[in-house]
Amino acid sequence: MKAGSLEDVYRHHMNEIYRYLLQLSSHPQIAEDLVQDTFIKAYEFLESYQGEKVRPWLFRVAHNAYIDWYRKEKRQVQTDPQVLAKLNKDFDLGPEEHYLKQEQINKWFEVINSLPEKSRQVILLRDYYDFTYEDISKILNINISNVKTTLFRARQKVREVMKDEL
Known part of the structure; x- marks a missing residue:
């Protein structure tokens, strides 16, 4: 995946990633920060991306960003x-x-x-x-x-x- 196509992936999956992280973190600002972390990490790991499906890979990156945050503070799912x-x-x-x-x-x-x-x-x-x-x-x-x-x-x-x- 190239950096230019990451922008397309961002536009296509950002809202879905945000909702997932919001449900896990229960806080809109934290979810926004985690989305940002997700796409920064995705950009950093572009070289390790092996052509698998983008959506699960991106959710894995988001999940890892959440786990990093979760280790610091436990939250519950928000009913948005x-x-x-x-x-x-x-x-x-x-x-x-x-x-x-x-x-x-x-x-x-x-x-x-x-x-x-x-x-x-x-x-x-x-x-x-x-x-x-x-x-x-x-x-x-x-x-x-x-x-x-x-x-x-x-x-x-x-x-x-x-x-x-x-």
């Missing part, structure tokens, strides 16, 4: 309006149904926040960002069977808590 909009696809709800749906979404985020860090990242990358098991494996630097097991347990925990709440 864009995430809520994606989860709340049923726009034809009446006021009462909309309120109940919103409560369910808020509870989902509360449950996600209660998960261990690795489980939270796996479930977000798979269920929100639609990454493949292989891509998640590369982003988080864990094997595919570990991704599947972690995802299964995280989903099981979410279902268990959500079932009790409904």
Whole structure:
């Protein structure tokens, strides 16, 4: 990848990387700083880029930037309006149904926040960002069977808590 094409990659993936980092860091300013760190590191590591898919590689760089920050300070997933909009696809709800749906979404985020860090990242990358098991494996630097097991347990925990709440 050349420096000029990195600008195109930035324009194409910056918002998605920002949302991912915002969900992990829970703070807009920190997410902005981490996005900047991500693309600085991506530029620095252009030589080591081996032609793999850009999106998972970039998320791996973002993940590493987050891990560096996380070691200093632990945060929780933020319930931002864009995430809520994606989860709340049923726009034809009446006021009462909309309120109940919103409560369910808020509870989902509360449950996600209660998960261990690795489980939270796996479930977000798979269920929100639609990454493949292989891509998640590369982003988080864990094997595919570990991704599947972690995802299964995280989903099981979410279902268990959500079932009790409904």
